Amino acid sequence: MSENQKPGLSLAAGYHLRAKALCDGRVKLKNFELKAIPFENDGEGHDEFMAGKFDAGEFSLAMYLALKSRGAPYLAIPVFPNRKFRQSYIFVPENSPLKEPAQLKGKKVGIPSWLNTAGLWARGILSDEYGVKAQDIHWIMPRKNKVDVALPAGTRLDVVAGEASLAARMLKGEFDAIIVPDFPEEKGWRRLFADSKAVEQDFFRRTGIFPTSHAITFHAAYLEKYPSAAQEMFNACVEAKNLALRDDADATYSNFVWNRQVWEEQQAVMGGDPWKFGIKHNEKVLHTIVRFAGEQGLLAKPV
Secondary structure, eight states: OOGGGSOEEEEEEESSHHHHHHHTTSSOOSSSEEEEEEESSHHHHHHHHHTTSOSEEEEEHHHHHHHHTTTOSEEEOSOOOOBOOSGGGEEEETTOSOOSGGGGTTOEEEOSOTTOHHHHHHHHHHHHHHOOOGGGSEEEESSOOSSOOOOOTTOEEEEOOOSSOHHHHHHTTSOSEEEOSSOOSSSSEEESSTTHHHHHHHHHHHHOOOOBOEEEEEEHHHHHHOTTHHHHHHHHHHHHHHHHHHHHTOTTTOSOTTHHHHHHHHHHHHOSOTTOOSSGGGHHHHHHHHHHHHHTTOOSSOO
């Protein structure tokens, strides 16, 4: 197939090294003309994908599960380019008396949305690991969910609009804590878990779970027309990710001064490739996030 005959395939990609080689053209698809656009703002990329501006996109798994359970025409492939442990994304004011998860019971916690994947994981982990149920906390979000959900009985979730960021609102005393997907820009906060890295490493050693936030997702109509695009995209994402892992191992590549020590520590805990794609390597993490989605009322029916 000539270059001129290749169907176009547009991708709303995340702004990270796993997608960099897709976006800069080092990794190409054999039978499709890939145009990958990186989005620094994940929400913007997700919205543009849902609006049909892209054939495929790196997409929120919480939103995907909620929509898929309602029959939405999306199909995800087992490529998970955005993963983070979420114990370190529970924040409190630096002068807060809160020191451990049990103290969140009865407190006000700000979240971007009930459909935010970081919050889905954090709530599930608080329940599984520490016995802090969703019903134990007063949740507050700045706007309504994009999808109506059936919250677990006894769960208190209020919408309280505000112009400031959740972190700024917390620091003014509106919330006792926040769970957000990225680190606040404001000063004056700390993590609830004082040694969150040790907590997360212990969690991984015990469970084998490295929480995934996003999956590469297609509009179903595109795959109906071009079914081979799914496998080609998977192969390209694996190649791009492997290039990123190669760069990680190069002590000269990074701007971090002690990057090699960090790399060695990660290898010791998580092995050579924490970012494995495919169903086989991710069965437990997928079963867990689906269970959390069901327990927290995101699913209209089993998926």
